[in-house]
Amino acid sequence: MNAFQYLGRNWPEVSAKIVQHLGMVGIAVAASLVVGLVLGIVVSRPRLQKVGRAIVGVTGVAQAIPSVAVIALMFVYTGIGPRTAVIALSIYGVVPILFNVSSALLLVPADMREAAGGMGMTPLQVLMRVELPLASQSIMAGLRTTVTIDVSTATVASVIGAGGLGDIIFVGLSVVRPDMIMAGTLLVASIAILSDVLLALLQKSVVSRGLSIRS
Amino acid sequence: MIELDSVTKRYRDKTSVDGLSLTIPDDAITILLGPSGCGKTTTLKMINRLIEPTSGDIRIDGRSVFAMDPIELRRSIGYVIQEIGLFPHYTVEGNIGVVPGLLGWGRVRIRRRAEELLELVNLDPSVYLRRWPRELSGGESQRVGVARALAADPRVLLMDEPFGAIDPINRRSLQDFFLRLQSDLKRTVVFVTHDIGEAIKLGDRIAIMRDGRLVQIDTTRALLEHPADAFVEDLLGATRSAEQLLLYRAAHYVDTAFTVMTTEEMRRSGVQAQAPLIILRDGDVISGYVEKGKLTTCEDLQEAVCRFEIVSGNATLLEAVTTLLESGRGRAVVQDADGTILGTLSVPMVAEIMAKVAR
Numbered sequence A: 001m002n003a004f005q006y007l008g009r010n011w012p013e014v015s016a017k018i019v020q021h022l023g024m025v026g027i028a029v030a031a032s033l034v035v036g037l038v039l040g041i042v043v044s045r046p047r048l049q050k051v052g053r054a055i056v057g058v059t060g061v062a063q064a065i066p067s068v069a070v071i072a073l074m075f076v077y078t079g080i081g082p083r084t085a086v087i088a089l090s091i092y093g094v095v096p097i098l099f100n101v102s103s104a105l106l107l108v109p110a111d112m113r114e115a116a117g118g119m120g121m122t123p124l125q126v127l128m129r130v131e132l133p134l135a136s137q138s139i140m141a142g143l144r145t146t147v148t149i150d151v152s153t154a155t156v157a158s159v160i161g162a163g164g165l166g167d168i169i170f171v172g173l174s175v176v177r178p179d180m181i182m183a184g185t186l187l188v189a190s191i192a193i194l195s196d197v198l199l200a201l202l203q204k205s206v207v208s209r210g211l212s213i214r215s
Numbered sequence B: 001m002i003e004l005d006s007v008t009k010r011y012r013d014k015t016s017v018d019g020l021s022l023t024i025p026d027d028a029i030t031i032l033l034g035p036s037g038c039g040k041t042t043t044l045k046m047i048n049r050l051i052e053p054t055s056g057d058i059r060i061d062g063r064s065v066f067a068m069d070p071i072e073l074r075r076s077i078g079y080v081i082q083e084i085g086l087f088p089h090y091t092v093e094g095n096i097g098v099v100p101g102l103l104g105w106g107r108v109r110i111r112r113r114a115e116e117l118l119e120l121v122n123l124d125p126s127v128y129l130r131r132w133p134r135e136l137s138g139g140e141s142q143r144v145g146v147a148r149a150l151a152a153d154p155r156v157l158l159m160d161e162p163f164g165a166i167d168p169i170n171r172r173s174l175q176d177f178f179l180r181l182q183s184d185l186k187r188t189v190v191f192v193t194h195d196i197g198e199a200i201k202l203g204d205r206i207a208i209m210r211d212g213r214l215v216q217i218d219t220t221r222a223l224l225e226h227p228a229d230a231f232v233e234d235l236l237g238a239t240r241s242a243e244q245l246l247l248y249r250a251a252h253y254v255d256t257a258f259t260v261m262t263t264e265e266m267r268r269s270g271v272q273a274q275a276p277l278i279i280l281r282d283g284d285v286i287s288g289y290v291e292k293g294k295l296t297t298c299e300d301l302q303e304a305v306c307r308f309e310i311v312s313g314n315a316t317l318l319e320a321v322t323t324l325l326e327s328g329r330g331r332a333v334v335q336d337a338d339g340t341i342l343g344t345l346s347v348p349m350v351a352e353i354m355a356k357v358a359r
């Protein structure tokens, strides 16, 4: 059997794994995004900028920690199952988003904030209408990194009993079925590519065209 | 009228503004002039409460700004920051529409206002409305910056070196443009600069600051005639002769021996003109000037017409001379902000004026 025949014959089970996989990734990405955005915004406020710069340093380095390590560590505390996987992915996925949000917000030129404030924007309006739009390119890049990492790391989470597409690959590995390994890999890769393409489209509509002009 | 009443701003290790009292009259341009770090920007930002003073009071039309909501106060004041600060993620229209948007104007009204303001600052709305700030030249950005500050029709404009980062030629034309604008709009403008030429050209009154204090405030002429102390004298009276040209406005020294005629009138009866110089003006267009003497010797009238430069009446003599030397033309026609021809200037004339002034 080749990978496509395997997929065709086992579609009901496979589609259930796809849903599981997307579910884990979806929840984890949403959690990372909320936490990363909120934290990133908080640490980039004028009074906390020292903390912000420290966070940028730490998260910059933390991105070098392998994702498997976080899953293994969470397993020690919360045991097997998808819950552990989602928590581990959420924590791990915060890092690129927090890094990008805080570094981009810290880089918003002071004269932009000042012009906005001087024209009578409230601090919230300055954030929503000036700071976040100016940082949007970088925020979207962080989100895309997190999604890609989560899609691939969720596969590994199969070893702690989280389910998802990793199951197909690891079962294939234990019974030496290259078609299964291939099928699982193809699915994970497709999801990664597809979600990135969708996010790229989203990025295009979210980021102002005025920012992509080089001057 | 804006009154600053012994305003002080003290930072931990530095007093930026020190007991500054200053009255800024309505409908005129008041310049804050002084060396870098003397507290000009700080003073400006205290007026719209971007910086809170350590002590003292600031009143606009008798009301203390500290009794007002700072957000509303800022929306009612036009502000151009030192770096212009157009938002790169908004189009020109979006930038001009910021304050109107905050005030809750509708889309259509904002669009109409943006078009109107672009016309006012001499940018074609059909071209510029949809442009992004990064697609603008330095001069165009400054114009949009001014338009944005005027968007909600504020009575008070605070401008912090708005024409700072720009080449001298564009700078001059922006200054001319701003004077024309002000002669129409008559706003209460506080204009920060450390360029003396700019101060003398634009200022109805000049406030000279030093180390956070007011040294003197007066009209240009009064400052020149009665400088309060050696600092003012030094600042204004750059002692070397060529730099002195900076201190005098072209309008006060023009040659007024001229008549204005249309090209047709000149053809018919130019020879009988009283003045030695005929300026040709057809409608709004000034096409050249003719020295009367040449009319009799020239066969072709067109040959007798000389091209010239236009200089604003508010321009300094230095600017007039620079313009003439750069263009290689013989004379400049000096024109008021409302288009009235005040007279003409030539390089030899300026040399004569300077010789007189030196004595």
Ligand SMILES: Nc1ncnc2c1ncn2[C@@H]1O[C@H](COP(=O)(O)OP(=O)(O)OP(=O)(O)O)[C@@H](O)[C@H]1O
Residues within 6 Å of the ligand: B011, B012, B014, B015, B016, B035, B036, B037, B038, B039, B040, B041, B042, B043, B194
């Ligand atoms: N937040 C601050 N903390 C401490 N000192 C400050 C602060 N802001 C400004 N100063 C000091 O106050 C003084 C006045 O600054 P200000 O920006 O008003 O100068 P300026 O006249 O606008 O100068 P320039 O022509 O260079 O723009 C300067 O010496 C500056 O270093």
Ligand SMILES: [Mg+2]
Residues within 6 Å of the ligand: B040, B041, B042, B082, B160
């Ligand atoms: Mg300044």
